[in-house]
Amino acid sequence: MKILVLGHKGMLGSDLMLRLGAAHDVTGIDIGDFDITAGDDCARVIAEFSPEVVINAAAYTNVDGCEADRERCFAVNAGGVKNVALACRGKGIRIVHFSTDYIFDIL
Ligand SMILES: NC(=O)c1ccc[n+]([C@@H]2O[C@H](COP(=O)([O-])OP(=O)(O)OC[C@H]3O[C@@H](n4cnc5c(N)ncnc54)[C@H](OP(=O)(O)O)[C@@H]3O)[C@@H](O)[C@H]2O)c1
Numbered sequence: 504m505k506i507l508v509l510g511h512k513g514m515l516g517s518d519l520m521l522r523l524g525a526a527h528d529v530t531g532i533d534i535g536d537f538d539i540t541a542g543d544d545c546a547r548v549i550a551e552f553s554p555e556v557v558i559n560a561a562a563y564t565n566v567d568g569c570e571a572d573r574e575r576c577f578a579v580n581a582g583g584v585k586n587v588a589l590a591c592r593g594k595g596i597r598i599v600h601f602s603t604d605y606i607f608d609i610l
Pocket of ligand 1: 516539540562565601603604
């Protein structure tokens with residue numbers, strides 16, 4: 504299966520690369536290659552690699568940073584997921600996305 508791992512240099516992404524790499528055609532990209540907050544960037548890399556599955560392990564995971572910079576937190580962790588979904592829509596590409604074990608009070 505042709506798999507694109509977003510955020511492949513992170514904790515989860517690097518483990519996925521190791522685990523999946525033996526059995527699948529896996530490519531990893533990270534912040535140096537694309538920015539998940541940019542819709543056109545997501546569309547570009549997904550069109551370029553043409554994967555069957557996109558696994559999203561790209562995230563802004565600095566918990567204190569997220570509380571201090573809500574804009575960046577939302578842009579990466581919410582807007583980024585939307586960008587990936589829009590880039591895959593209509594192409595038959597499956598998306599795997601991981602949630603968090605942290606809950607934030609946004610009120
Ligand atoms: N690790 C766990 O135990 C665990 C548990 C539950 C859920 N999860 C979920 O799994 C996902 C990944 O977690 P992780 O622990 O692997 O995080 P991580 O180690 O911080 O990896 C995230 C990767 O995404 C990259 N990234 C950040 N901003 C980006 C952007 N704008 N565009 C593209 N890439 C960007 C990071 O680059 P930089 O490092 O340069 O910022 C990093 O390489 C998160 O959604 C997290 O909530 C993880």
